[in-house]
Amino acid sequence: MRLSGNGVVATREAFLEWLSRGRTFVTETVARRFRLPFPSVPTPKAVLLPQHEALYRFFWARRTWNVHPLPPEGTPILLLAAPCEVKAVTDVLDAVFLGNAPQDPYYATRRKNLILGALGCTFFEATCFCTRVGGHPLSREGADFFALPLSSGVYFEGEGVSGRPLASSEKEELEALVADLEKTAPPPFPEKTPEYLYEAFGCDIWEDIAWGCLNCGACTFLCPTCFCFDLALEGRLRGAMIRTWDSCMFPKFTLHASSHNPRSHPMQRVRQRILHKFSYHPLRKGVFGCVGCGRCVALCPVNWDIREAVERVVSCAL
Amino acid sequence: MPCEGIYTPCLLPIAEIVEETRDIKTFRIPRPEHFVYRPGQFAEIFVPGVGEAPFSISSSPTEGTFLEFSIKRIGSVTQALHRLNPGDTVGLRGPYGNGFPVEELLGKHLLFVGGGIGLAPLRSLINYVLSPEHRLSFGDVFILYGARTPQDLVFRWELERWRKREDLTLCLTVDEGNASWEGRVGLVPNVLREVFSFPCTGWVSIVCGPPIMIKFTIKALRELGFAPGDILTTLEMKMKCGLGKCGRCNIGPYYVCQDGPVFSYETLLEMPEEY
Numbered sequence: 101m102r103l104s105g106n107g108v109v110a111t112r113e114a115f116l117e118w119l120s121r122g123r124t125f126v127t128e129t130v131a132r133r134f135r136l137p138f139p140s141v142p143t144p145k146a147v148l149l150p151q152h153e154a155l156y157r158f159f160w161a162r163r164t165w166n167v168h169p170l171p172p173e174g175t176p177i178l179l180l181a182a183p184c185e186v187k188a189v190t191d192v193l194d195a196v197f198l199g200n201a202p203q204d205p206y207y208a209t210r211r212k213n214l215i216l217g218a219l220g221c222t223f224f225e226a227t228c229f230c231t232r233v234g235g236h237p238l239s240r241e242g243a244d245f246f247a248l249p250l251s252s253g254v255y256f257e258g259e260g261v262s263g264r265p266l267a268s269s270e271k272e273e274l275e276a277l278v279a280d281l282e283k284t285a286p287p288p289f290p291e292k293t294p295e296y297l298y299e300a301f302g303c304d305i306w307e308d309i310a311w312g313c314l315n316c317g318a319c320t321f322l323c324p325t326c327f328c329f330d331l332a333l334e335g336r337l338r339g340a341m342i343r344t345w346d347s348c349m350f351p352k353f354t355l356h357a358s359s360h361n362p363r364s365h366p367m368q369r370v371r372q373r374i375l376h377k378f379s380y381h382p383l384r385k386g387v388f389g390c391v392g393c394g395r396c397v398a399l400c401p402v403n404w405d406i407r408e409a410v411e412r413v414v415s416c417a418l
Numbered sequence: 419m420p421c422e423g424i425y426t427p428c429l430l431p432i433a434e435i436v437e438e439t440r441d442i443k444t445f446r447i448p449r450p451e452h453f454v455y456r457p458g459q460f461a462e463i464f465v466p467g468v469g470e471a472p473f474s475i476s477s478s479p480t481e482g483t484f485l486e487f488s489i490k491r492i493g494s495v496t497q498a499l500h501r502l503n504p505g506d507t508v509g510l511r512g513p514y515g516n517g518f519p520v521e522e523l524l525g526k527h528l529l530f531v532g533g534g535i536g537l538a539p540l541r542s543l544i545n546y547v548l549s550p551e552h553r554l555s556f557g558d559v560f561i562l563y564g565a566r567t568p569q570d571l572v573f574r575w576e577l578e579r580w581r582k583r584e585d586l587t588l589c590l591t592v593d594e595g596n597a598s599w600e601g602r603v604g605l606v607p608n609v610l611r612e613v614f615s616f617p618c619t620g621w622v623s624i625v626c627g628p629p630i631m632i633k634f635t636i637k638a639l640r641e642l643g644f645a646p647g648d649i650l651t652t653l654e655m656k657m658k659c660g661l662g663k664c665g666r667c668n669i670g671p672y673y674v675c676q677d678g679p680v681f682s683y684e685t686l687l688e689m690p691e692e693y
Contacts, residue, residue, distance in 0.1 A: 155426070156423070156425065158466050160466070160467075164507065165429055166429075167427060167428075167429055167466075167509065169425075169426040196662075196663055197663060200661075200676075202424050202661065204661075204663060205423060205424065298670070298690075302690075327665060328664060328665030328666060329663075329665070330664070331470065331658045331664065332469075333467070333468065333469045335467070336467040341425065343425075346666070348666075353656070353666055354655070354656045354666055356654065356656055357492045357494075358492055360629075362655070375690075379671075380670055380671045383670075383671040
């Protein structure tokens, strides 16, 4: 069990009152599962790396060009997310924007202002696969606090909410939940998956795997870990340098000015997306670049399934 | 001008522009004090109102208070750059990338093989090695440089300067000569096989040019007996941030903007063949 078990049980009202004291948001996944009176954001990524932001302004004035950096801003935000979405922040986004020098000041400021809570999951949806990539539905790792709805109230680990110790019936309820999750948990991908996939770069299977994919990029925008961005200039005599989300599914992502494109074929882009998450990022950082939230599987317009793709490539390499 | 933040360029006036060929110009700008670089590193150049793109630095850090970028007119940013005049403003961010492993090259004989605009990053290291303070730390220097036609050779005044030196061998070749061309005619890899006729013990080769030239030059170097670890080259990839964050220059477990652009052929062999 990932829980320490020494949390408290609070009433739902006390928990909601504590949450309501600041600017509180929930992720779409949390909003779908629990009726909570807070506005939703797609994933923590939307808070930490906005889809669109200006980094500096430039303008022509008094016969000279001027550049004005726009300082990072962050207001304190409390965000309630699923454990996999917390993992997306600590394993991937933090590693890229904070762990890789120099730190991104915009991300760092917002991260400092973010209180990130994990709301435990009581079941696996059909598209969930956090346990395949090293996560757990009851993990509190990396979260500032952990909450889990019980029949009698809300189980809470962390600081801020007071409650009473667990009653024996609640302990039993927790144990039963853990046992039930154990039974239904999707099994992990093989330990050497990053190495297998690396070896399988030249495998024939990629064409077949990528065949159904539209290369629409929806998955990369839904993904809580996809961090790739574009820097583009807006305006001519005055304007700003804008950072926007970008996607490795788009042919222009790697198009050189010389018109050479190392990933001009849709298959190469699908392969890059899978290998970056399941091979390159793990080989570099020691953790999968995918947290198994299943949003890309659930919301893909053509039901393209990344779990199946990884399984097929692994079996090709074995 | 402001240089705060990792994405904001500092604005600098262009000091001088040299026309190298019909589509290549060298831009000289003052070097800001904080901008301390090594040969082989690159910088992001910002053209106000147009955009930003990465360019390798073609000057050597031993040359003092300016930076040079040799830029071929090819996309929107480079076209805008080519329309600028001395005194006009550009923005600068950097330096980025690993640069050449200068410490590992100490005491080695150096074989430089350049093609076209690929001489730009090599020139930074060549002039570093040839500078009075470093020349004695390195062995022999052999430079093979090729371009499509005699008109496409860049740094012609620099080539003259190198030719006059007695502590290096300079060999020029073109794919297609003309009436006044007295140098060699032939593709770089083929000329390399002809002119580099000594044992390669103690030599390291540094190769830069168009991908197809790099590919066949490495093949020739392998035939001449160079070990994969003794061949250095630079990779090109579309880049935006230069800071290992925007994700687009990812190849295998590497980000070209941080782990590169200089890679040994040994490392390239472990990378996915085509990315």
